[in-house]
Structures are given as structure tokens and as C-alpha cells.
Amino acid sequence: MRNKFVVRSFLIIVILLVGGSLYSLPYYVSKPGKAMELSPIIEVENGYEEKGSFMLTTVRMGKANIYSYLLAKLNKYEEIYPVEVIRSEDETDEEYNVRQLHLMASSKLAAIEVAYEAAGIPVNYQYRGVYVLNVIPGMPAEDKLQAGDRVFKVDGKEFKSSTEFVSYVENLGDGQEIALTFERNQVVKEVTIPLKEFEDRPGKVGVGIGLVDDKEIIVDPVVEVETEKIGGPSAGTMFALEIYNQLTVDDYTKGYEIAGTGTIDPEGNVGPIGGIEQKIIAADKAGAEIFFAPNEGGAADSNYRAASATAKDIGTNMKIVPIDTFSEAIAYLQSLRAK
Template sequence: MKRISKRIKITFFILFILIIVGFIPTPYYLYQPGTTEDLTAMVNVEDGYIDEKGNFYLTTVLSIEAGNIYYLAYGLLAPHTEIKKATEVRSDLTNQEYDTLLSFMMRDSKQNAIVSSFSEAGEDLHMENNGIFVYGIAEQSKAKGILKVGDIITEVDGTKVSERNEFINYIEQNKEAGDTVSLKITRNGKIREKTVEIIPFGEESNRIGLGITPEEDFIIDLARQVELKSEDIGGPSAGLMFSLEIYKQLVAKDLTKGYEIAGTGTIDHKGNVGQIGGIRHKVTSASLQGIDIFFVPKDLSELDSNEKNALDEVEKGGYDLEIVPVATLAEAIKYLENLKEK
């Protein structure tokens, strides 16, 4: 009886330890191939064309916060899973700042997609800038603790600013390292005033600035209304595919030619396609979903790797997937217009 009692105690002790360990958070995220989403159901252009033989899709990456060691163990065993440190994912941003950033990225991506596709289709639109969105703050920036990701700068030293280059040029032409600048910002709907010191960018550079990543926050007025549904999808990487679906509905052409076409890439309002994260997971997702053609951002510099990694992933996985690198929306449209019917 004593032996049985001792075994029971040991068993309960082990279970207790396992339960306690299960509540200890880990500083990791798991990344896996996500879904491919049919854009016809997500994009609605007023009087838009939707009669097509094939389809356009956006691709996602599934991000899971490894809340405990068991999630982490799952990530070590699950196929097509990448483990990243939390600092790689969201740097030192708070949960609220990170969520705000993701929301802005998706909203900005949608608006850039609308502007670029309307411009490419020759449709009327009007843009109005609200100010400078604080997209990121460098570790060495004096703005750290004063500004927050998600702030919108509307005035610099009493001068209204709404364009990124206008903001950067004002500081470079009127300030020196060590000077301060007075900012009027909007945060959570409230107007505030902040003072930030200017810093130099590296010993070998004459550049100065606030040490923040500025982006334009703008609204658009359209001749034809556009509804974009993204639900729980965050980030900017759906920009290119949103643009293609909007453009197709505007010009009333079946650009798919009967193919299942997916892709990824950021888009700016001039139609330039930018690099994204998680390209290998998106390639795998597209292949598993039977996609025929996959657009990726073209590698334009030594630092770019989307095109290279996408081609490598197709070769490694033996996927039957056509990778098409593009640098602009216009390039993607030209490829589709020259595509033969399936």
C-alpha cells in the first residue's frame, strides 16, 4: 500500500509540474503555410466584371504564438513549420502597437491597390493625405518613448505635412543633428504636441532625421466604389493580388484565361511591387491548393530574396507551379494579357 501511495504521489507531482510548465510562455512564433483566398469573394467593384474562367487568389501565412512549450514542441515536429523569436516578428512593439501596425499595413495595402489599379485602368480618383503615419521607430531614435507606432504626424514646427518626401526634406533642409523639432500628432483620435531631438544616421553619412519610418496616411475619393473584405488577414502582402482583381473588374477582361492564379507582394500607389515575408510558406500553400501560376516580387537588389527563395522552394518541393517574378503591376498585367487560353 505504501508503494502504491508513493507512486500516486509521484504521478501527481509529475502531472503538477507538466501543468505548471504548460503555463510558462515561450518567446516564439510558429509560421506555417496558410490559406489561398478567392479574391472574387473579397473584392467588389461597382459594376465590376466577375465573369471569368479562372480565379485570382491571395495567399496567407499562418502565424501562431507559441503560448507554451507544447506549442513549441508541435512546431518542432510539424512539417513546413518555421520557428521565429518574438523579437524577429514584432521587435519591441507592444501588442497594441503591433496590432495597430498590422491594421495600418492592410488598410494602406488596400488603398494603394485601389489607387494603382484605378490609375492603370485610366479611371478617375482623388487622393487626400491626412499626415505621416509612424510605421516604425529605430532603436537609437530619440523619439523612442515619445512617439508610438501608429501616431500620425500632421505638423512639423507649425508647418503642415502630408507627404513622406515633404516631411523628410523639411528636416534635412532645416535641421542639424542635436536640434529639436516640434510635432503635432494624432494618437487614438486625440491631438498631442511632442518635441523630438534630431539624430545623425551613421558616422559615414551626412543624413539626419528622427529615426522613424514614415509612411503616408491618405484617403481616396473614387468615381466607382470598391469594397475590399480582408476579415482577419493583416499586413501588406496582398497588395499586388488585390490590384489585379480590382483592375480585372474595372476593365471587364478575363485576365485569368482559365488558370488558377495566386501571388504575393506589396504595392504602392504608383504600382511598384515590393518584397514580403514568408514567401516559402506561400509557395507551399499555393502548390497544395493546386494553383497554376504564382506571382512573386522580382529581386531588384542584392538584399532582395523573394524571387530566389520562391524558385528554390518550387525546386526543393518538386511543385508543379509556374513562378512569375514582377516588379510592377503593369508587368503582371502584361504577362496576363500575353497568356494563352488554358
């Protein structure tokens, strides 16, 4: 009898544990990720080698279950975010992942442009169509297009930018149909979709997709950036530094292990990111000696100030360097004494 009670109790505990791990809460949990060397990820054709290394830093982000939520509550450097803070309204998991991958792709393009222009090398773009980020529920594109589709023709016409695409569609009327030629999973398809007026934009018609330019950058020497499993725009600054370093004779690492984070735009401006505290921990564990952090113009709540506070709290000797632009990072590296 006692054995039956023990077995039954054990099974109940197992069921509760499994159920708790499978049941998702309306939150995301982020925790320290990794710091990864960029030289194996980025390769400029006939690029110069470096003695030290540039590293990107990541956070681990996932949906919260009961246990991860409770652990995050107890861990100082794990953060809990409501779903609506991470995902846009009506955005599916697939659309969120597509958006993150696109943000990474845009970050790579900006980093390449900044690095090549800094090295005095021309940059050109080839427009490939519009990239579907999300589909608005209740609009005509629902169940016909999906996040990740690349639309490259409208009514048989090709355009040079998403602006031209939108302008063409908006000049048509409510109820008119357009034929879209698109690529999905390397298969070309065509679909006819009626236009409909947006509820929140009277007078404006469309099929109901969020879109961005899909374009290819053309540079010589060629650069390859392998980031298939990395999402988001936060590695842009470090991408630019690694690419630039491979393009130039001088080794800007000076033999140091250099980590950092921050978005970058085509003008070389460095922008803030989320999870700076977790990235400091990841960089410290990887042995980084220098960490570039977005300064945000010296704002009181800047990434740099949060990074400095975390570095002090964990007792690292890693040097936290504030930057607002790519050129400021280069100037700092130029002033370093080589190892």
C-alpha cells in the same frame, strides 16, 4: 498511496505542459497559412465579375513556446526566426502590429494606383497627417504618443506631407516645445512636447517618433478593400490583379484559380516576400492552378526559385510563374487559353 502518487504525477505533468505552452522563447515560428479568394475582400463599384479567382496567400506567424519551437524543428516547412529578425530594436508587440497593418495599408494604396492607372483611370490622394509607427524610448514622445496615433496638426498648422512636417520640426531648436493635435481611437487630443536632439543624429531634433504619411486615395469608381485582420505588404501584387480585373471587361482569370504573392510599388514593380515556401503549400491546398512568384530579376536565391523547388518537393501540378512587374503578370494572363 499509489493513487496519491498517480495524481501527484499527473498534476506535475499538467503543470509542465501548461508552463511550456505559456513560456515564450525569443523566437517566432512561421508555418503555412491560407489562400483566400480576393473577390469577397475587394469590391470595385459596378465592377465586372470573373469566372475564376485571384487568391492572396498567407503564413501563420506567432511567438514560439517550447512546443511550437520543437515542432518547427521537426517540420520541414515551418521556419524559426530570432525576435530581432522580425521586430526592430526596441519595437514593442503593439508597434510591430501597427507597422504590419500600415505596411498592408501602403500595399493597398500602391495596388489601387497601379490597377487604376493600368486601366486608364485617374488617381488622386488626400493627405491626412502623419501616422505614428513607433516611439523611441528615452525621447520626449515616450508616454505621450503611441503607435497608431494620427498627428494632423503641429502648432495649429496642417501639412501636405510628412516631409513638410519633419522640415518644420527640424527648423526648431533643442528644448523648444511644439503642440501636436492627434487622433487616437477616434478621439482628438492635443499634447505639448519639447524637442530633443537625437543621440545618433547630432544637430537633428525631434520628439522621437517613427512616422509615415497617412493619406487617402481618391478614385472613381470607388473600390473597397477589407483587410482589417491581414498585415504586411505581401498581398500587393494580387490586390492589383483583382482590382484591375474588376475594372476591365476582359476576365483575366480565364476561369483559373490563380494564387500568388509579392509586394508592389506605385510603378508596378513586384518585390520579394518572406515565407514563399509556406505560401506554395497554402496555395496548393486551396486548389490553385497558377502561382505568381517574385522573380527578383532572375537572382539565384529568388522567391521564384524557392517556390519552384517547393512545388517540385510537394509534387504539385500548380504552375509557378516568375514575374518582376505587374505588366508581366497581365501579359502572361493574356496569353492563357480560357477554360
